[in-house]
Amino acid sequence: xxxxxxxxxxxxxxxxxxxxxxxxxxxxxxxxxxxxxxxxxxxxxxxxxxxxxxxxxxxxxxxxxxxxxxxxxxxxxxxxxxxxxxxxxxxxxxxxxxxxxxxxxxxxxxxxxxxxxx
Amino acid sequence: xxxxxxxxxxxxxxxxxxxxxxxxxxxxxxxxxxxxxxxxxxxxxxxxxxxxxxxxxxxxxxxxxxxxxxxxxxxxxxxxxxxxxxxxxxxxxxxxxxxxxxxxxxxxxxxxxxxxxxxxxxxxxxxxxxxxxxxxxxxxxxxxxxxxxxxxxxxxxxxxxxxxxxxxxxxxxxxxxxxxxxxxxxxxxxxxxxxxxxxxxxxxxxxxxxxxxxxxxxxxxxxxxxxxxxxxxxxxxxxxxxxxxxxxxxxxxxxxxxxxxxxxxxxxxxxxxxxxxxxxxxxxxxxxxxxxxxxxxxxxxxxxxxxxxxxxxxxxxxxxxxxxxxxxxxxxxxxxxxxxxxxxxxxxxxxxxxxxxxxxxxxxxxxxxxxxxxxxxxxxxxxxxxxxxxxxxxxxxxxxxx
Numbered sequence: 030x031x032x033x034x035x036x037x038x039x040x041x042x043x044x045x046x047x048x049x050x051x052x053x054x055x056x057x058x059x060x061x062x063x064x065x066x067x068x069x070x071x072x073x074x075x076x077x078x079x080x081x082x083x084x085x086x087x088x089x090x091x092x093x094x095x096x097x098x099x100x101x102x103x104x105x106x107x108x109x110x111x112x113x114x115x116x117x118x119x120x121x122x123x124x125x126x127x128x129x130x131x132x133x134x135x136x137x138x139x140x141x142x143x144x145x146x147x
Numbered sequence: 148x149x150x151x152x153x154x155x156x157x158x159x160x161x162x163x164x165x166x167x168x169x170x171x172x173x174x175x176x177x178x179x180x181x182x183x184x185x186x187x188x189x190x191x192x193x194x195x196x197x198x199x200x201x202x203x204x205x206x207x208x209x210x211x212x213x214x215x216x217x218x219x220x221x222x223x224x225x226x227x228x229x230x231x232x233x234x235x236x237x238x239x240x241x242x243x244x245x246x247x248x249x250x251x252x253x254x255x256x257x258x259x260x261x262x263x264x265x266x267x268x269x270x271x272x273x274x275x276x277x278x279x280x281x282x283x284x285x286x287x288x289x290x291x292x293x294x295x296x297x298x299x300x301x302x303x304x305x306x307x308x309x310x311x312x313x314x315x316x317x318x319x320x321x322x323x324x325x326x327x328x329x330x331x332x333x334x335x336x337x338x339x340x341x342x343x344x345x346x347x348x349x350x351x352x353x354x355x356x357x358x359x360x361x362x363x364x365x366x367x368x369x370x371x372x373x374x375x376x377x378x379x380x381x382x383x384x385x386x387x388x389x390x391x392x393x394x395x396x397x398x399x400x401x402x403x404x405x406x407x408x409x410x411x412x413x414x415x416x417x418x419x420x421x422x423x424x425x426x427x428x429x430x431x432x433x434x435x436x437x438x439x440x441x442x443x444x445x446x447x448x449x450x451x452x453x454x455x456x457x458x459x460x461x462x463x464x465x466x467x468x469x470x471x472x473x474x475x476x477x478x479x480x481x482x483x484x485x486x487x488x489x490x491x492x493x494x495x496x497x498x499x500x501x502x503x504x505x506x507x508x509x510x511x512x513x514x515x516x517x518x519x520x521x522x523x524x525x526x527x528x529x530x531x532x533x534x535x536x537x538x539x540x541x542x543x544x545x546x547x548x549x
Contacts, residue, residue, distance in 0.1 A: 095241035102364050119261040119356045123363070 031057040032077040032145050037067035037093060038109075039085040043130075047080065047109075050134055051141070064088030064096075071100050077145060080137070081124070083110040091120040098123055105144050109137060150198045151229055152266035153285065156253060157190050158346075159273035160207040160237070160246050165407045168534050168544040169511060174206060176273030177213035178411070179494050179512070181418050181427065182461040182477050184436045185216050186405055187273040191232070192434045195223075196394075197281040199269060200230035203259060205252045207237040207245050220437020235259070248370035249346075254359040260352060268355050270372070272346040276414055276425065277402040278394040278432050285349055287389045294354040294384040297321065297377070298347035298391050300402050307331035307341035310404075311373040313388050315342060321386035326373040342388055344373060345402055354384060394432040401425045408536045412509065415475050415492050419457045438462070441478055448484060469499075483518075491523070494545070511545035520549065 034056045038044040041062070048058045059074060061067035065088055070076065079097060083090035090108065097106060108115070108124040115121045126140050163175030170178065176187035187204070194202055206213055214234050224230035235256060237245050246252040253260075253270065260268065267288070269281055279298070288296040299313055307328075314323035314332035323332060324344070331341040358376050362368050368375045380386055393400050401424045403414045417424055427434055441463030446455060448468030455471045461478040468484030477495045482488065485502040492509045499505065499516045506523035510516070522529060526539050532549075534542040543549065 096243075098363055099242035099244065102366050119257050122356055123360045 031055060033057045033059065033074065034078045034080060034141070035059045035061060035067060035070050035074070035076050036080045037061045037064060037085075037090070038080070038082040039063060040082075043082075047134070050138070054138060054141070056141075064090070064093035067093060068096055068100065071097060071104070076101075076104060078141060079104060079106045080109050080141075081106055083108060083112065083115055083121075091115070091118065094120065094123050107137065107140055107144070150282075151201065153199050153201065153269055154260065154263050154265040154267075154352075155194050155199045155202045155269040155271065156256070157187065157194070157202060157204045157271045157273045158249055158252055159187060159204050159210075159213060160252055161274065162208050163274070166405070166411060168542055169408070169411065169509070170209070171544050172209065173212035174209050174273075175405070177209075177216055178405070179477060180276065180405070180411075181415060182459045182475050183438060184434060185213075186276060187213065187216075188220075188434055188436045189276045189278070190271045190273055191221060192432075193277070193279050193281060194269070194271065195435070196432055197279075199281055200224050200228075200232075201263070201265075202232045203256070204232065204234045204273065205237075205246070205256065206234055210234070210236055216437055220435070223435070248368075248375070249372045250359055250362050250376045251370035253355070254363050254370070257356065257359070260356060265352055268348075268350045268352050270346075270348040270350070272404075274405050275345065275402060276405060277345075277391075278425070278429075278434075279347075279391060279402075280394055280432075281347075281349075283392055284347070284389045287387070288349045291320075291387045292385060293349075293387045294351050295377070295380060295386045296349045296389050297324075297386065298345045299342040299388045300345050300391050300400065301334075301340050302343055304331055304333055304339050304341045307343050310343035311346075311377070313342045313344060315388045319388045319390070321381070321388055323381055324373075324377045324386075326371075326378075344377075345391060346373070346404075348372065358384075394429070408509070408540055408542060409538055412492065412540050416473065416490070418459060418475065419473050421457075439478065477512075489523075507539060508541040508543065510543045511547075513546045514543050514549060516549050 036047050044060050051058045081090050106124045107126045109128050111130045128137050159176040161175050163170035177185050180186045217234050221232050241255050311326045312328050312331040313321050334340045362376050405411050444460045444464040446466045453470050458471045458474045460476045463479035466482050469482045469486040471488045474488050474491045476493050479496045480493050482499045483501040486499050487504050489506040491505050494512045496513050497510050500518035503520045508523045523541050529535050529541045
């Protein structure tokens with residue numbers, strides 16, 4: 030069975046790009062354009078991993094992260110952001126990995142493989 | 148030393164079910180104690196006297212009374228100098244639950260640590276009575292380059308099973324920790340003495356955050372420092388036990404966990420001894436509280452067979468022609484002629500009519516006791532009307548109708 034990944038990302042182009050790239054890697058990919066939408070998936074879907082943007086309008090990624098934790102304690106989360114400064118934010122420590130966005134997505138893909146053991 | 152790099156959390160969220168009915172309308176730390184105090188005044192006074200003046204009090208159940216007490220009585224620090232006492236109710240900012248345990252209470256306030264970025268975090272319980280200088284503990288923590296320091300109290304092995312018990316090596320490094328063990332660990336040098344945790348912790352902030360997040364992700368955790376977080380740190384982190392040095396400098400150290408009505412009653416009664424083990428009169432370590440404006444206590448119509456002895460009589464009381472032995476009388480209590488009070492705790496604004504006999508009774512605030520009442524002499528009769536503990540202490544809840 031394919032591992033199911035949820036991408037929470039407000040930028041539509043990036044969202045589609047990540048979805049396509051990760052589907053090529055053989056994952057089933059769901060997308061959400063806001064934290065609120067993403068959280069609704071956690072209740073409905075049996076997810077294996079979440080990829081989370083930090084800077085989003087309305088609920089930001091760190092807030093979403095806290096809510097994910099209170100809904101599914103052991104669901105792995107990778108923060109995927111253009112900004113490095115949140116690394117020192119204690120709230121971001123609740124994520125399992127913190128990866129800076131890059132055009133080739135290699136680091137992200139490797140981390141997903143490592144975490145899902147595939 | 149710069150104490151601005153320390154944030155103090157006082158955990159004041161416990162329901163205090165074993166202190167019922169004193170906790171019927173208030174959180175445990177807000178229960179009146181020793182006439183004019185509330186239990187939380189001890190932890191707060193210790194923190195302020197130690198110079199740790201950046202304090203968050205974490206509350207959840209029945210926090211109104213506590214909040215009012217802090218607002219009215221503890222408005223003594225200076226924001227301009229970076230000092231504060233903030234009452235923080237459970238806000239469901241991270242989780243949608245109330246605080247699940249002591250560790251979860253801090254975890255849910257992670258954003259405070261993120262904002263303040265202190266170097267050290269001092270965690271206290273709001274329901275213990277003792278006098279302690281936390282700077283000595285912090286110095287010990289720093290000297291040992293510890294990740295976590297736990298303040299410990301020595302008890303006989305037989306009494307230790309109710310507490311978190313530590314196993315230490317000769318340097319007092321913690322090598323094991325078990326909450327409420329059947330067979331408690333004992334000191335390396337003395338097999339009849341155990342070290343129990345006083346629920347007072349100093350953490351390096353980063354280690355605290357890491358361990359709290361780990362714990363928050365565990366499904367089978369009660370999210371409690373004693374049961375979950377500290378055991379998970381064994382063999383990984385540098386933990387030390389700090390032997391409590393109290394500010395009264397007596398040989399027998401004083402620390403009371405006010406967990407039950409009996410413990411509450413006994414701790415109050417201990418204040419009445421001629422040389423009480425807990426000294427409230429030390430100007431170098433004042434215990435502060437909220438005191439309303441009220442006139443001095445007044446005692447009138449003393450006559451034959453009327454005596455007032457071994458008792459604390461607070462401001463605003465009028466005792467007219469009545470005897471009081473071994474009792475704690477809170478502010479603005481009125482006792483009419485011919486009444487006798489023995490071994491009792493009478494809280495604020497209680498009125499006791501004429502010719503009453505009251506023994507081993509706790510009367511909570513604003514209760515009116517009618518003339519000729521007899522309470523505490525016939526336990527079976529009292530049980531029909533009042534709450535009575537296993538050892539026969541009668542408790543009359545606040546504002547109840549007698």
